[in-house]
Amino acid sequence: MNWNPRFAQRTALMRRSTIRELLKLAAQPGIISFAAGLPPAEFFPVEEFRAATEAVLRSRPERALQYGETGGEAELRDWIAERASQPDRPMRRENVLITTGSQQALDLVGRVFLDPGDVVLVENPTYLAALTAWRPCGVEFAPLAMDEGGLLIGELDRADAPPAKLLYSVPNFQNPTGVTLQAGRRRQLVAWSRATGIPLVEDNPYGELRYEGEALPHLLDLDREGPGIGEEAGQVIHLGTFSKTLAPGLRVGWVVAPRPVIDKLTLAKQSMDLHTSTLCQHVALELARDGVLERHLPRLRAVCGGRRDVMLRALKEHMPSGVTWNRPEGGMFLFLRLPESINATTLLTAALTHGVAFVPGEDFHATGGGHNTLRLNFTGNSDERIGEGIRRLAATLAEAV
Ligand SMILES: Cc1ncc(COP(=O)(O)O)c(C=O)c1O
Known part of the structure; x- marks a missing residue:
């Protein structure tokens, strides 16, 4: 055949x-x-994983081994929402979707946002598996030049730049270059996104792995300093994962985004895998909530x-x-x-x-x-x-x- x-x-x-x-x-x-x-x-x-798995199976086996909601286990979503919140700007469970690694989140973003012929702005170079996830959508990539301070903001307003659907960035210790987007450029990028209405996909698997220097604000945080708050407001789709902080074999990641985005991503995920492993989510929760992380x-x-x-x-x-x-x-x-x-x-x-x-x-x-x-x-x-x-x-x- x-x-x-x-x-x-x-x-x-x-x-x-x-x-x-x-x-x-x-x-x-x-x-x-x-x-x-x-x-x-x-x-x-390893020992912490063993203890956490045992604790989960002892305390709530009927939840950890059962089918769950597509959005993810409520307590884990709450934990992530709380970490993404600022004192006067709370994030809610409804702003969080648990995914099977952040790689799945990239695939979901493609399914929900990208039509054939759409242009996606990417750092040049950028994370290979974002390109491979979105290429089958029939999109074109418009690469943005970078220097040691990350993508060059001047590139965004080039007269020949095509109108884009999304901009994808890995602001912290980028894959593949290791480069970090400067604080000033982060602010400019968020301002540009507001002015143009082009959403930012902020992929942040490495942010917790800083070995020197000051932590810089996420695009998500800067976005939320702007006008309009609440579950619906904002321009940034923020991806996170436990892959680099706990273990990639866990396959637990997440998206924090305005509620309409989370709702659509959740619909797309439902037909993909129903939900991320409940057992893995509970183990991750145990490790995160217990202070092990x-x-x-x-x-x-x-x-x-x-x-x-x-x-x-x-x-x-x-x-x-x-x-x-x-x-x-x-x-x-x-x-x-x-x-x-x-x-x-x-x-x-x-x-x-x-x-x-x-x-x-x-x-x-x-x-x-x-x-x-x-x-x-x-x-x-x-x-x-x-x-x-x-x-x-x-x-x-x-x-x-
Ligand atoms: C920039 C970037 N995004 C996403 C991923 C995927 O990570 P996960 O294991 O959470 O699917 C990686 C993994 O190397 C990565 O470097």
């Missing part, structure tokens, strides 16, 4: 990335991989921040001249720029033979470019492996140069 004519047209837009195919090789033993965005597995709070975060920040420093030192020691990189204040990634003459995808093939892997930057660029850039994850390997992996990368580069 030839299945191809049977598939829906939109599946033609679901592309397997050549880089992902290449990176399957990175899973081989002996390879030090800086490719995937993995949290440090040795520091998962608050106690775990400083330890996690110390480990991840330490690994960032190890990678920065190793880069300084081993990289040949002509290679530059940034110093992210948090998160999991830093971004390397190679000499123009080097193609990072070609380099990856050579790097794999040297026993090291990374993600070439090209795929994160919505409309091409970035051939001489690459992303390194600094949280998923021990200090020793980071040092050895960077030595191998430098040796690969020395050959290529």
Whole structure:
């Protein structure tokens, strides 16, 4: 049977990335991989998970194992709403939807907002799986240039900028660059969104992983300083997740947004998976409400921040001249720029033979470019492996140069 004519047209837009195919090789033993965005597995709070699961099954098994509401378990939504609230501007349960990771929230945003031909403004480069989630909707991406302070606000008002449906941003320790959007630009972005009526999708998986400097206000917070409060007001669709703070295997994320947005996203989710695992939601709630998360975060920040420093030192020691990189204040990634003459995808093939892997930057660029850039994850390997992996990368580069 030839299945191809049977598939829906939109599946033609679901592309397997050549880089992902290449990176399957990175899973081989002996390879030090800086490719995937993995949290440090040795520091998962395993005992705390065990205790929380036991507590849930002891205290409320009939809820944790039953079907639940599509919107999510009420207490977890309340906990998230409370954390998103400001003293005079409360958020309510009705402003929160629990999702199966924030990746599902991205998919839901696509289903609810995006028609074929719509333009989505994205940082350049941006999170690859947002592009792959929205491409099948038949949208066009309009990439916005960035510098070390995040997206350039001047780009928004370019005369040739097409009218957009949404703007997508990862303001904190962006994936893939590690760059943080400056405070002033956050205010300008929210003001622009109000003036144009173009909503902002704020994706914030890394915000809690800050290793230095002051926390900056979320776009969601700035939006709520403006006129009009209540469940309906606002321009920002804010995505959060426990993936980077507790464990990605939990698959619990959330959306905080004006109520009409939450209502539509909930309808879309209903036919997708009915609801996010009730058991996982209750375990997450137990860990969050019990203070485990608050106690775990400083330890996690110390480990991840330490690994960032190890990678920065190793880069300084081993990289040949002509290679530059940034110093992210948090998160999991830093971004390397190679000499123009080097193609990072070609380099990856050579790097794999040297026993090291990374993600070439090209795929994160919505409309091409970035051939001489690459992303390194600094949280998923021990200090020793980071040092050895960077030595191998430098040796690969020395050959290529
Ligand atoms: C920017 C960004 N958004 C969303 C996600 C998806 O996270 P989750 O595990 O919550 O689905 C990731 C994961 O790496 C990410 O980097």
